[in-house]
Amino acid sequence: MMKTRIKPNYKKARSLATKALAEHNIHDFPIDMISVFSSYSDVKVLTYSEMAKKGNCSVEEIIEINSSEDGVIHYCGKRKKYMVIYNDTVATKERVYWTLAHEFGHYLLKHHEDSNRSSLTRNTLSDAEYDIYEVEANFFARFFITPPSIIWAINMNNSNQISSYFGVSYTAANNTRKYIVESLKKGIIFGIPSILNKCYSQFVQRINHGKTCVKCNSYFEIENLKQCSICNGTVFNKYKKGENSMAKYPGVVEVDGKGRAKTCPKCENEELDFDGNHCNVCSTYLVNECSDTNYCGTFLSWNARYCHKCGNPSTYLNNNHLKEWDYKPVYLPF
Ligand SMILES: [Zn+2]
Numbered sequence: 001m002m003k004t005r006i007k008p009n010y011k012k013a014r015s016l017a018t019k020a021l022a023e024h025n026i027h028d029f030p031i032d033m034i035s036v037f038s039s040y041s042d043v044k045v046l047t048y049s050e051m052a053k054k055g056n057c058s059v060e061e062i063i064e065i066n067s068s069e070d071g072v073i074h075y076c077g078k079r080k081k082y083m084v085i086y087n088d089t090v091a092t093k094e095r096v097y098w099t100l101a102h103e104f105g106h107y108l109l110k111h112h113e114d115s116n117r118s119s120l121t122r123n124t125l126s127d128a129e130y131d132i133y134e135v136e137a138n139f140f141a142r143f144f145i146t147p148p149s150i151i152w153a154i155n156m157n158n159s160n161q162i163s164s165y166f167g168v169s170y171t172a173a174n175n176t177r178k179y180i181v182e183s184l185k186k187g188i189i190f191g192i193p194s195i196l197n198k199c200y201s202q203f204v205q206r207i208n209h210g211k212t213c214v215k216c217n218s219y220f221e222i223e224n225l226k227q228c229s230i231c232n233g234t235v236f237n238k239y240k241k242g243e244n245s246m247a248k249y250p251g252v253v254e255v256d257g258k259g260r261a262k263t264c265p266k267c268e269n270e271e272l273d274f275d276g277n278h279c280n281v282c283s284t285y286l287v288n289e290c291s292d293t294n295y296c297g298t299f300l301s302w303n304a305r306y307c308h309k310c311g312n313p314s315t316y317l318n319n320n321h322l323k324e325w326d327y328k329p330v331y332l333p334f
Pocket residue numbers: 102106120133134137
């Protein structure tokens with residue numbers, strides 16, 4: 001006989017969430033839930049649209065079959081396999097995100113084994129059981145995708161800010177914020193669990209220095225960034241995380257910490273293991289730096305078209321090793 005639980009196990013939900021953050025090496029938010037699920041060989045993830053297509057029916061019918069508008073996790077005890085199915089047609093990606101974190105909670109908390117059921121819907125469980133599982137899964141989701149200890153440590157007490165940094169809905173952000181305030185009133189202290197130290201320090205880096213250029217959508221985490229090193233834009237969005245500029249606007253050759261090429265950008269000479277900054281084969285200047293060498297002279301990264309401190313062009317842009325960020329080659333019609 002299964003013992004009926006009467007109280008949610010908050011401590012367990014919290015510690016599983018913390019462990020999962022460490023295990024998946026999370027150091028930025030929002031978390032890519034699909035990739036998290038993909039690391040478990042006993043979990044398959046499907047969308048309501050895919051299911052509707054397979055079953056040749058409407059998403060509304062899938063909602064009915066699963067008794068949930070947002071998503072479910074089913075368990076097949078015989079094959080020991082889980083299936084997460086989520087509604088990809090809901091209005092916001094933040095809602096999908098929460099649903100996936102919630103289902104992940106059911107999975108790690110082993111609610112199916114606990115209840116001996118293949119689904120966790122109201123029809124299959126007693127009200128009390130259902131409520132306990134829901135509360136635990138939500139509590140897990142809160143600690144996984146909006147970890148209160150991190151939010152408290154970075155002193156973030158604005159729900160809009162929490163929502164944009166962690167990629168959750170305003171409601172979810174506000175609930176976490178209220179939870180922190182209430183807990184503090186009760187004398188609960190939020191310490192960063194030691195297994196989250198790395199996650200925390202990398203996230204702090206983003207809070208302090210992360211910026212996205214409004215013009216070219218490049219994302220940077222550079223101290224003293226005043227100008228975009230890709231497009232020379234000066235307007236940044238602190239809350240939005242844009243694209244990786246290294247991937248989107250790559251350079252031609254890698255450079256070392258002093259901006260000096262590891263391969264000549266012109267003749268591809270790889271034997272640059274000598275003092276001096278000119279290629280010994282073609283005499284090309286090897287360093288990518290701010291072209292204002294009198295007042296600035298900052299060494300730049302290999303894809304920098306402009307100096308991030310003063311906005312002057314980089315030597316690589318001036319010497320045509322790099323093209324302008326919005327350069328489009330012209331193909332002649334012959
Ligand atoms: Zn649930």
